[in-house]
Amino acid sequence: MNQANNRRGFLQAGAALAGSLLLPGALAAPGGQRLRLGMIGTGMRGQVLLRELLRRDDVEVAALCDIDPVMLGRALALADKLGKPRPRTFGEDRDPQAYKRMLDSRALDGVIIATPWEWHAPMAVAAMQAKVAVGCEVVAGITLQDHWDVLDTQLSTGTPYMLLENVCYRRDVLAVLRMVRAGVFGELVHLQGGYQHDLRAVKFNSGDPARPYGGGVEFGAKGFSEARWRTDHSVRRNGELYPSHGIGPCAMYTNINRGNRFTRINSFATKARGLHDYIVKEGGANHPNAKASFSLGDVVTTTLATENGETILLQHDTSLPRPYSLGFRVQGTKGLWMDLNHGIHVEGQSKPHQWDEFKAWQDRYEHPLWRKFAAQAEGAGHGGMDFFVIHAFVEALKARAPMPIDIHDAVTWSAITPLSEQSIAQGYQTLDFPDFTRGGWRTRKPIFGFDDRY
Known part of the structure; x- marks a missing residue:
């Protein structure tokens, strides 16, 4: 057995043991350990994550895979720019x-998957079967069966898997997590979140690699980057297509899969107008794409019920003009926080019927991760969140500890998509939510956000 296999076997055996522990980091990583990581998918998102890997002294980016020569070339140029050795490449043959x-x-010890959504499940399954740890961009799969396949592969192989949901590491989101655990809001009752982001210039472009966002109304084969693949989901599908940004923090606040679980789900969708109107406005009524038909409702609203009695409302809104917002709301018996107005109200501490500015509360409840790593996160993608999510994956893998956003989180959050599609297709029916822990939620313990490691 060669050295790479020995090291990977060491990591996997440690991860299986650490999976039975209550808190991460109970097994110390060997001094000076350096991980050999690869990346599948070096597009716009992949390059953001690649930069975080290349910045680290405890990571060697050993391999890159992409079938788009433009994106693969840009990834290699990034390694050159940061003074790192060129990784081995795969995919130049477009296979x-x-x-x-x-x-x-x-x-490889691990791999980052940052490809189009439909590839996430098969690539993660293949990696775990090869005993290569997985850090997977959202989403975990397309169909409900994809989610069971990814889950069962992880459980049968013991290979670490982490969903790279960066919003869980947003500065205010983590501060609110500390407030929830400190009882500031009392007993939680209702939460909201979503993905409310004008993506029209992401879903359409001119096909020019030099301008991946906007500049035209092409998609599919004539588009470039996300317009080449993501827009097709708006053509074919109608549901909550991107749930994890909103549901991730809400699930952590309510201890989903760890003493609580989702029990029921339903979804409603509006008519679809925004993408067609954008094509007409930017490309003209005679453009061939003006004849395209889109299935995705402009606003999709999903409601979840939990075992412990909370409700969670998600909204997916990406086809209409609007400023970016995730629309978080955390409401309990003592007060609430809302991110849209940067406001908080806590009974007995706030003036009656008035909002407090959240900044003072955030400073007071600043999470240890941000206290420790804010300087290192400066300049990282998405306001520093991308530093933290990559840091979490790397540190947990080095420590052979449970992933802070693990396989059960990944499939539970991501399965909201096919379930919402089913609900809408069946006349907005309320459906039972599958228990991916198979009863384990009753005894599993929270690990996310308890210390300053990851």
């Missing part, structure tokens, strides 16, 4: 299965 050759190289 969609090139990632399997990378995994079969037996030279």
